[in-house]
Amino acid sequence: MSYINERERLDALEAIASANRQMAERAKAPGWYHPTLGVLAGGLLAVQELPTGWVFGYEALAVVAMGLLVAAYRRHTGLWIPGYRAGRTRWVAVGGAVTFVAVFLACVWVSRTTGVHGICALGGAVIAGLVTIKGRLWEKAYRRDLGVEA
Template structure:
């Protein structure tokens, strides 16, 4: 076998491994909506009494831990959401949108007296995060198919 043939064979193996990972890297159907609900809840509780807010924070952390565990069990891997590649932009945009929604909801309650704002923005964030999770997943799988490292 020549060096060129050997290099082509190794390249084909790397591409096949990327395709295999891209097939496996699909979260359960309920994963992104569950993450969206957790994130939306963060917005929804912001103007509640501190005991309720801190209780939700504990539930939020527990929920995230369970989601990570379920994802690892389902796919066999876990990837940092801010990894280099297409996914980083998706993650950063989602963080910015969630932070903006949280700040706006709290401002609307405190400055305008719109007490339903956290619930409305929480519901909006739940949907956006669920959709953003699907976009992130598609970007990650595309990166894998293109041979970008994990």
Template sequence: MENDFGDDDTASRPSPAEARQALSELAADRATLAARVITPWWYHPALGGIVALIVGTQALPFPASALTLPVALFALPTLVVVYRRRYGVWISQPTGPRSRRVFRALMVVLLLAFAAALAVRFTGVAYHWALLPAVAGFVAAVVLGPWYDDLVRRELGATQQEAR
């Protein structure tokens, strides 16, 4: 069999100087991206409000909850679209081990808040108790969200040796 790259594979490889230059350009691009991923002050309170509304709809009687929940669920992707259009970038996944841990913690708190609100809805507990998980969801988004964003920026801007 013949090699598709020809006999001399070294001709297509970059020199050590070219490789170092490419790596330094990648590091500069990572730093530029990290600088652009800045969440505005209003983002996490808005996200917290949407989360609280989604969770809190469980405290509303049937017709109101059936109307409020779709509005709240529509607000979530709207927030993402507004952010993406305004800042031109969106990071949808954790970028390293530290941001992954905070992201998982945030997801666990939000899932527990929603589960608690559902438990209130389907048990004999008074509906006003669903407001506690709604507040917990709001606080989690407002406190853990900026922490997560900070870690994402640090991990994006870190060089490979710093990340190790």
């Protein structure tokens, strides 16, 4: 059985902490990433009051744009971290998804049952802001998971 001395143990812990700090810095999205994702996600709700062709057209555009956004993030950071990974980040991602679905369904329901126009556009703006905030909260949770931030 091999034992390591106190100095080796401390050096190993510092190496782990250093790697975690580097990973947290490397995974930081560019400033435009979360607002762009927010606008794309909000647009999915905002177009719901438009004719069906516009809705499907925007949805196809959004899927392509989100794919390009992921590719840009990967080019910028050199990696991709799943949003639903274990840890604090999972709670941020699940909370964001549940909120998105709740706001989306509520706005579409109100729009279609009351005939009030503009509710989906308003909801889309809310979604855009929430997705932007959720993205930043996800990054903070990721840094906390790595032990880089308290």
